[in-house]
Structures are given as C-alpha cells and as structure tokens.
Amino acid sequence: xxxxxxxxxxxxxxxxxxxxxxxxxxxxxxxxxxxxxxxxxxxxxxxxxxxxxxxxxxxxxxxxxxxxxxxxxxxxxxxxxxxxxxxxxxxxxxxxxxxxxxxxxxxxxxxxxxxxxxxxxxxxxxxxxxxxxxxxxxxxxxxxxxxxxxxxxxxxxxxxxxxxxxxxxxxxxxxxxxxxxxxxxxxxxxxxxx
Numbered sequence: 001x002x003x004x005x006x007x008x009x010x011x012x013x014x015x016x017x018x019x020x021x022x023x024x025x026x027x028x029x030x031x032x033x034x035x036x037x038x039x040x041x042x043x044x045x046x047x048x049x050x051x052x053x054x055x056x057x058x059x060x061x062x063x064x065x066x067x068x069x070x071x072x073x074x075x076x077x078x079x080x081x082x083x084x085x086x087x088x089x090x091x092x093x094x095x096x097x098x099x100x101x102x103x104x105x106x107x108x109x110x111x112x113x114x115x116x117x118x119x120x121x122x123x124x125x126x127x128x129x130x131x132x133x134x135x136x137x138x139x140x141x142x143x144x145x146x147x148x149x150x151x152x153x154x155x156x157x158x159x160x161x162x163x164x165x166x167x168x169x170x171x172x173x174x175x176x177x178x179x180x181x182x183x184x185x186x187x188x189x190x191x192x193x194x
Contacts, residue, residue, distance in 0.1 A: 137172035
C-alpha cells in the first residue's frame with residue numbers, strides 16, 4: 001500500500017488523507033518538509049525556528065484539513081501557510097534580539113538537499129551571491145528557480161500581482177547578475193549561468 005501511495009500526486013494524497021489515511025499525510029510531509037523549512041529560513045534566518053514553523057504549518061493542515069479549497073496546488077497552499085507563520089513569528093519577536101545571521105545554519109547544508117548541485121563549487125558561489133541579495137529578491141529566486149513555482153503560484157505565496165512578480169524576478173536576477181559580475185571569481189561561472 002505504501003508503494004501505491006508514493007506513486008500518487010499531492011492532490012490524490014490529500015484526498016486520501018481526508019478519507020482518514022494518515023500514511024498519505026505523512027508522505028505529504030516527507031515530500032515537502034525540506035523545501036518548506038528552507039523557504040521559512042529565508043524569513044527567520046534560524047534553522048531551529050524554521051523547523052518549528054514548518055511543523056506548525058503541517059499541524060495547521062492536520063487540524064484544518066477541510067479548509068483547503070483546491071484553488072491551487074497543495075505545495076502552493078503549504079508555502080502560503082508557511083509564509084503566514086513566518087511573518088507572524090517575526091511580528092511576535094520584533095523586539096527580541098536574534099542571533100547574528102552569520103550564526104544561522106543553511107538548511108540545504110543540513111539536509112544535503114540537491115546534493116548534486118551543492119557538491120560543486122558553482123553552487124557555493126551562487127549561494128553566497130544569493131545571500132547578498134535583498135530578502136525579497138532571494139525569496140523570489142528561490143521560489144521560481146529552486147522550487148519551480150509558476151508565476152501564478154508565486155503571486156499567491158507572496159501576495160503580489162502578476163506584473164509585480166515578473167518585475168521583482170527581473171530585478172532580482174539583474175541584482176544577482178550584478179553581484180556575480182562584481183567578483184572576479186564569478187566571471188567564469190556567470191558566463192555559464194547567464
């Protein structure tokens with residue numbers, strides 16, 4: 001039965017979960033937990049808080065299982081909830097001094113995500129360049145280029161219009177290119193990326 005579940009898409013798993021199949025829910029968690037934690041970490045900058053907020057996102061789904069309206073993909077729905085959780089956390093902790101950003105761990109390193117990409121030098125250079133971007137630029141590049149979201153899904157996740165999404169992505173990529181061009185170590189790499 002587990003092999004049958006693994007072959008199902010997210011919507012089929014969610015529907016199985018609604019019918020009482022907890023293994024389907026566990027598989028949804030397994031499929032999306034790493035990318036969700038990585039996304040949340042772009043907001044809160046701490047791996048431990050990101051993990052807690054990702055679990056909170058899935059807990060919300062578990063408790064409010066009938067709230068999903070099928071307007072967009074399950075993955076998009078998860079990212080919308082995760083963003084809300086991250087922003088709520090930041091509001092509550094506004095006056096609390098957080099650890100230095102340099103202390104925070106990188107979720108991709110922690111979970112060895114995209115091992116084939118992270119193991120090469122170009123990936124490390126790109127991560128460094130991405131970390132120099134404004135948070136909104138880093139987020140949109142992460143959603144589009146690393147998670148593969150469509151523009152319409154990014155609009156819903158970030159709560160912005162389609163023209164804003166396209167312009168933000170354009171500006172983010174332009175800023176990233178400028179950062180890469182500013183470092184002579186990136187000259188060879190940027191030719192391959194652009």
